[in-house]
Amino acid sequence: MSRIGRKPVEIPQGIKVSIDEGARKIIFEGAKGRLETPIPPGIKVELKDNKLVFTRENDLKQTKAYHGLARALANNAVIGLSKGFEKRLEVEGVGYRVDLKGKELHLALGYSHPVIYRIPDDVEITVEKPNKIIIRGIDKQRVGEVAAEIRRFREPDPYKGKGIRYEGEVLRLKPGKSGVR
Numbered sequence: 001m002s003r004i005g006r007k008p009v010e011i012p013q014g015i016k017v018s019i020d021e022g023a024r025k026i027i028f029e030g031a032k033g034r035l036e037t038p039i040p041p042g043i044k045v046e047l048k049d050n051k052l053v054f055t056r057e058n059d060l061k062q063t064k065a066y067h068g069l070a071r072a073l074a075n076n077a078v079i080g081l082s083k084g085f086e087k088r089l090e091v092e093g094v095g096y097r098v099d100l101k102g103k104e105l106h107l108a109l110g111y112s113h114p115v116i117y118r119i120p121d122d123v124e125i126t127v128e129k130p131n132k133i134i135i136r137g138i139d140k141q142r143v144g145e146v147a148a149e150i151r152r153f154r155e156p157d158p159y160k161g162k163g164i165r166y167e168g169e170v171l172r173l174k175p176g177k178s179g180v181r
Helices: 061-082 140-151
Strands: 016-020 025-029 034-038 043-048 051-056 085-092 097-101 104-108 115-118 123-129 132-137 163-166
Touching (some): 016 043, 061 140, 123 140, 132 140
Antiparallel strands (some): 025 034, 043 051, 085 132
16 A cells, blocks of 8 residues: 555645545645645545545556655645745856846846746745845745746756756866876
8 A cells, every 4th residue: 555645644634625526636725825635546535534535446656656756745735725835046156136026027147138037926925135045835836936047047057067057056166188198
């Protein structure tokens, strides 16, 4: 049995859970918003004394994988509505900086023009310093996707390390040209 799928998901105070069997989804509502997670085929979900319990109907390989997936998605929704998720990005390079203007993120990344990124409604972006970006939201997948989109504007250079990287990301820099003997 799936080790992750076996664990029940604790529902904290302030989060309301409803299971829609017809549409095969779980609906979570809290103070921060509303999230829905799908129920994969072959998985049954029950709400027992403020805990979500996931069971599978058979022992097929795909159903076993869905068992852990369904539990992980529900757990991420509960964590997102109670604490929220955040990703931090660092902008490294001479003259590289970030500026927040309303619902737009202006990035100076060494191109001939600033890169303008429109901030989606479901995430919140703040700029801590001219070179630090913080992305917050209730949906873990959406926060990660927005961070990846911003990082794609200027990925870290393998020779000098310039570009946008995740906070704490370790880069292995390549050596440059070696001199002629």
